[in-house]
Amino acid sequence: MDFTYDSETVALRDAVRGLLGKAYPSSEDRRGATNTEPGFDEKVWGRLAELGALGLPFSEDDGGAGAGPVEVSIVAEEIGRVLAPEPFVESVVLAGGLVAAAGTAEQRADVLGRLSAGENVLLPALLDSGQPVSASGEGESVTLTGAKEPVLHGARADQLVVSAVTDRGVELFLVAGDAEGLTRTGYRTFDGGRAARIELDGTPAVRLGEQGDRSAAIDEVLAAARIAYSHEALGAMEVALSQTVEYLKTRKQFGVPLNTFQALTFRAADLYVSMELARSTVMWATLVLADAPERAAEAASRAKAIVSRTSRHIGQEAIQLHGGIGMTAEYSVGHYMSRLTALDHWLGDGAEHRAVLAASVRDHGVLEPLA
C-alpha cells in the first residue's frame, strides 16, 4: 500500500507541468487560446505529443508508451491545474481508450499511432440527442444516421468514435471528420471550451473491431475517463484553493488582511479537509483501475460522487471568499469554478453516481477499499 509517486512519475509530472506552465502562465494566456478557434492551442497539442503524453496508455505495438492509469492521471491533473483547454481526457482516455479496447490490431496501430504522434485529433461522440444513431449496411463499412450532442471539441475532430445501436447491441464506428453526410455545428461552452452538434445522414463509417456488442468495453473506458476527469478536477481544485488562501492573506479590508477573520480561515480549513478527502478517493480509484480493473466502475462512481460535492464546495467558496473579483472573467478563480462545473456534469454528476452506489448498498456490510 503506497500512495506516493515514484521518481519516474514525478519526472513526468514535472515535464508536463513545465510545458503547460509555459503555455498557460496566466488565465489571460488561456483566454487567448479559448477565444480563438479551435479553442485550444495546436502547438501545445503537438508538444504534448512530443512528450509522449498523448500515447501514454497505449501499448508500444500500437504506437503508445505502454504506461498506465497513474501516468494518465498525472497528465490530467496538470491539465486541470492550469485549465489547459486541450482535449486530453476526451481524446486519449475516452476516444483512444475505445479504439484500444475495441479496434483490430490494424485499426489500433493506425488510429492510436497517429493520435500519439499528435497527427490525429480523435474525439468520442457517445451521447445521443433525440435522434439515436443507427447503422445500416454490413461488413466493416456501414453508414450512420442520427445525431450526437454535445460532442466536446467535435468541430475540430479529424476523426470521431461514434456509438450506434444495432441489433447486436451498441457498436462503435470510426467516422472521418470530413466524411460525406456529416454536419458539425460547433459552439462555445460556458467554461471556454468547445462542443458541437454532430448530424449524420447516411455517413460512411468503419466498424471498430469485429461485429458484436461493445457495452462492456464502453463501460470500462467510461470508468477510466471518470477517474481521469476526477484528477483533472483535483488539479483545478488544488489551484482554486491555493489562490483563495493567497487572497485571504493579501486582501485587506477594515485595515487588516482577510485572514484576520477567523470565520474565513475556518472556511478555508474546511475546503482543505474536503480536498484531501477527495484526493485520497481519486488516487485510490486510479490504483483500483490499475490493479483491479473489474472494480473500476464502482471506484469511478465513488470518486465522482465525492469530487462532485467537493468541486462545488471549493468552486462556490473560492468565489465567495474572493468577493466581487471572483466573479470577473479577468481574474482566474471564476474560471476554475466554471471548469469544475463542466467536469461535474460530464459522464454523470454526483447525484447520478450516488444513485449507482445506492443500488448496491445492500450488497456489502462494511466497505473494504483495500484488496
Next chain:
Amino acid sequence: MKLRLSDEDARFRDEMREYFTTRFPEHIRAKVLARQELSKDDIVESQQALNAEGLAVPNWPVEWGGRDWSQLQRHLWHEEMQLAGVPIPLAFNASMIGPVIAAFGSEEMKERFLPKTANLDIWWSQGFSEPDAGSDLASLRTTAVRDGDEYVVNGQKTWTTLGQYGDWIFTLVRTDPDVKKQAGISMLLIDMTTPGLTVRPIELIDGGHEVNEVFFEDVRVPAENLVGEENKGWNYAKFLLGNERVGVAPVGTTKRWLADAKEAAGDRLSSDPVLASRVADLENELMALELTALRVVAHSAEGKPHPASSVLKLRGTELQQAVTELYVDLAGPWALASGAGDGSSAPDWARVSTTQYLNYRKASIYGGSNEVQRQIISGTILGL
C-alpha cells in the same frame, strides 16, 4: 395569530395579480418567464407601465407617488410581480436613491429628480464600492474637494451595475480626510455625461457585461447636487442599504423558478426519489423563508427594517443559488450546450442553466455579503 389574509389584503393581492397577469406588457413577461436577459428598453418600458398605474414606487412618500400601503401590502405587491414575471422596478431608482432623496434631499432636489426617478426617465447607477472598499465601504477614497460652487471629484468606483445605461450616479465621496473614516463622507449626485467621467466594462464569468468601473478625473459637480448635509453621507448610505436589504430576498422569483424546474424535470420526479426529495426540501425551505418574510413585514415598525432582514438576505440568496444549481443538475450534459444555436436538441432552459448558476454567485456577495449578514446577526441581534 391568524393564518389568513384579511379580506382587504386578499382583495389587494387579487387586484395586483389581475393587473400583472392580464394588463402588464405581455412581451416583457414572456422574456422574464423564459429567463432571458432584458434590454434597457424593456426595463424602461416596464417601469413606465408600472408607474402609469401608480405601481412603481409605492414605498415612497405619498406626495411623490407613494401609496401609503402597509408593509404587508408592499410585500404582496413585490411577490405578485415576481410570480407573474414582471420585472421589479429598477432598485437603484425605486428602493435606493429615490427614498433617500425623498427623506433627505432639499425641496428643489426632490422636484428635480423624484418624478423622473420614479418614471425611469433618469437611470441611476450606484457608485459606492471601490477597489479597496468593498465590505469595508467606509474606507472609500474617491475625493470631492469644494471649489466655489462646485465639487471637484477624483477617484474610482467599481462594480457599478448596469452603469453602461446610467444617466446619473449616486456616489459616496470623501469630503473630509481628517476625521474618523465614517465621518468624512458625503453623498453626491453626478451626471454621468460630465467631462472627466468614464465608464469601463468588466466581463463576468458568465460572459455577460453587467458591471463596470467608473473613473472620475477632475469631474466638476455643482454643489447643489450634494444630498442633505456635507459629511453626513454615511447616515444616508446606511438608510439606503437598509432598504436594499429588505427587497433582496426574491422569494417570488425563486418560487417561480422552482416550479418551472419541476416542469423541466418532468417524469424524473417520479422515477428519481433523490431528485424528488431535493426538490421537496427546497420547497420546504423556501416556504420557511416566505413565512419568515411575512412575519417580518407583519411586524416591521414603519420605515425601519426589521433586524431579521439579514436572515432574509442570507437565506434568500442561498436558496436562490440552490435553485440555479438544481437547474444545472437537471440539464446534466446539456448544460455544456450553453452556446448552442437553434438547431440544438438542448432545451432552452438547459442552455441558460449554467450561465445563470455562475452569474448568481454574485447574490451572496453584493448588497452586504453573507459574511457581513452573519456579522450583523451575531453582533446586532445576538450581541456577540
